[in-house]
Amino acid sequence: MxxxxxxxxxxxxxxxxxxxxxxxxxxxxxxxxxxxxxxxxxxxxxxxxxxxxxxxxxxxxxxxxxxxxxxxxxxxxxxxxxxxxxxxxxxxxxxxxxxxxxxxxxxxxxxxxxxxxxxxxxxxxxxxxxxxxxxxxxxxxxxxxxxxxxxxxxxxxxxxxxxxxxxxxxxxxxxxxxxxxxxxxxxxxxxxxxxxxxxxxxxYQLGLGGIFLITIALISAVYVLVYGKRYYWFESSRINFALGMFLFFSGLFILHQRYAKRVLFHFSVLKSERVILGLIMFFCFYMLRSCMGNIYNVMNVVWHWQWEYILKIQFFNVAGVLTGVFTSYLLMRNKTDFKYIFIVGFTFLSMSMLWFSYLFVPDVRVLAVVPALYLQGLGTGMLMTPLVMYIISRVDPSLSGSAAHAGVSIRFWTNTIGFSIMQNSLLYLTTKHQYYLTSNLDLSNTIFQNEWEPIFNKYTATHLYNESVHLTSAVIKSKIYNHSLLISNIEIFRTLFVFSVIVIFLIIIYRPVSQLIIKR
The missing domain is CATH 1.20.1250.20 (MFS general substrate transporter like domains)
Incomplete structure (x- = not known):
């Protein structure tokens, strides 16, 4: 300057x-x-x-x-x-x-x-x-x-x-x-x-019409993804209407861009192999990040940790992020191939997913959670800046704005889609496991008797019979929900672990396979 x-x-x-x-x-x-x-x-x-x-x-x-x-x-x-x-x-x-x-x-x-x-x-x-x-x-x-x-x-x-x-x-x-x-x-x-x-x-020629169209489309999409679960998805007329709004205004935006004198977004940027690969990896990255709310929910609901305590635990994740970002900066400064940075970053994330899946038990020590939080932060920090640099570094200067815009857009989409997937997956799996566990509630079942009697005897000492039955039933239902929540999260995190392993495998083989195809 x-x-x-x-x-x-x-x-x-x-x-x-x-x-x-x-x-x-x-x-x-x-x-x-x-x-x-x-x-x-x-x-x-x-x-x-x-x-x-x-x-x-x-x-x-x-x-x-x-x-x-x-x-x-x-x-x-x-x-x-x-x-x-x-x-x-x-x-x-x-x-x-x-x-x-x-x-x-x-x-x-x-x-x-x-x-x-x-x-x-x-x-x-x-x-x-x-x-x-x-x-x-x-x-x-x-x-x-x-x-x-x-x-x-x-x-x-x-x-x-x-x-x-x-x-x-x-x-x-x-x-x-x-x-x-x-x-x-x-x-x-x-x-x-x-x-x-x-x-x-x-x-002049600000393209306000196009901005209006895409704003309506994105807000409609957010409404569908966030409130779909509440209104039972396509059984609700308001969800169907919002989806129709999204499709209609998205289509109008694409047509507007095709015939506008001054385009807002150059769709030609999506012809770049690096941009497409970067956006796909960004999507995978944010899908793996979207599960962290489940961890903090279990800390509060099942393990009964105080929020003040959970807030302090989060800073182990912060330490991992700081380490990861600094490490990725050193690697990029030394011209390390992005491929190896991505492999290491996704490996740390996959390790954290697997580690978390073994923590979903009724009680857990803090020291068991800390390494997983640190690994998740480390993987996140390792990937964020390299992914952005990978997308924008070799794009034509005239398209760099559209490339950066595509990166911000994919972050918006994956953040919202990730929330929707996690909320709906957790609802479906928890409901399924609650149903299976509730079907085993039989007075002749020895396990059920062993759970019921100590709690019931505790309440009968201070409450009437009917009140004791009601209070004991509430405790049993709470335990069933907690167990369902734990089992559901085990399934979610192990699925994410498999997903991350597939991502790592595809990153490893992509270049050799693509070169082999080109030679043919």
Whole structure:
């Protein structure tokens, strides 16, 4: 960045600019980590239905995907200082409005605004930080730093939300984020001048029609995937209507892009072998990550660990992520073949899936859980940045934006689809095992008698006969549910282990097989 075209005020010492930019990025990352919080885990202490909270998270992420279509045009039209100040103020207003209302429809609208507003601010700061690094590995360093925060920030955010709920109210976490935005507002006003990085381009042919079409399509898809279980899928007219909306508006978007003078997304990027392979691996990666909510659910429901304790346990996973991201950065800096990084990363994930599958027993020691959490974090950290770099590194510069957009889109889809698959798989398997276990409830069954009598005798000492029968039945039903939950998770995690082994095998054989086919 040349001095004569500097976007920073001259009185700011050069050495202070980078730390100030990182601080300015922090509130945007806080909002993004709120969208990445584990919905099952968060819903448990916010006393909100898990489907509702996942829906709010997903629509915010959907609008981020849609906002990426237009943010570069805003970037080129407004000078950086005014643009950042406006987006920051917009974020503050939206956050403050969220503290004033409990109306679901209004919160829905505010989330629609918050997603792209957060994106527009963060997407300017990240490339500026990359430019200030001035090293050949600046992109890898910036992405590694960003994904460390995104992969671990949800743990810190969850802990902050939990603390705020217990000691103050749910608005306190929002006030905290607002305070960071006010600090960022001051930084923008003091650090940036009215300079530009690029010549000013007029705001025309923005493709707002296409953005509207894809926004409706994505929100409809989120509704189907999140609420399908609640409304018994295609037995419900509202699910069928939402699916129809998704298909209709998706089709219109594709037609719009085919005939538009200025396309929003270059579908030709999907002709790139690296992009397709990267997106497939991203999908597999997020499917393996989607099961972590099951672990924390078992910790609370079956093992009866306190949430404060679970929050602390999560930081072993954070340690794994930090190790994995740092290791992947060193490997990429040393020009290690992506193939070997992917094999190692998916191997760590497969090991964690298998390890977790042996932990689903009525009681377990903490020391048995820690290695699995660390391995899962290690595999996650090893894969995240390399997958992104693999997708965008060799794409034609004119298509790099579409490649990055495809990566963000696949993250949105896999996050939502993964939630849906886990919720429905757990419901189906738990119901099935509950049915089988309940069918064995027979007074003549010795095992049932051994379970019933101690509990019944305990209650008869302090309760009437009918009350004792009712209370004992409730305890037995709870035990049956817990056992069903454990068995279901064993099946899920072993299935994911097999899935990850298949992914590793395909990564190993893909290059030799493809070369063999080409030679023929």
């Amino acid at each position: 040349q001095k004569q075209h500097s976007i920073f005020k001259t009185w700011i010492p050069e050495k202070f600019i980078m730390p100030l930019l990182v601080i300015a990025l922090f509130p945007q990352v806080m909002i993004l980590t709120v969208f990445s919080m584990n919905s099952t885990f968060t819903a448990s202490f916010l006393d909100i239905d898990v489907d509702d909270i996942q829906f709010l998270f997903s629509i915010a992420y959907a609008t981020i995907v849609c906002g990426m279509f237009i943010h570069i045009r805003f970037f080129q039209y407004f000078n950086i200082r005014n643009y950042l100040l406006f987006m920051n103020l917009l974020n503050i207003v939206v956050l403050f409005c969220l503290t004033l209302t409990t109306n679901t429809q209004l919160i829905f609208i505010l989330r629609l605004i918050q997603g792209p507003a957060c994106l527009f601010e963060g997407c300017i700061l990240v490339p500026i930080i990359m430019a200030k690094l001035r090293t050949e590995n600046s992109k890898m360093i910036a992405y590694s730093f960003l994904y460390v925060i995104l992969l671990t920030g949800d743990k810190f955010t969850t802990a902050l939300v939990k603390f705020a709920i217990e000691h103050y109210n749910h608005n306190m976490i929002v006030y905290t984020i607002i305070s960071f935005h006010i600090l960022t507002l001051i930084i923008y006003a003091l650090v940036f001048n009215h300079g530009r990085l690029f010549p000013k381009k007029p705001m």
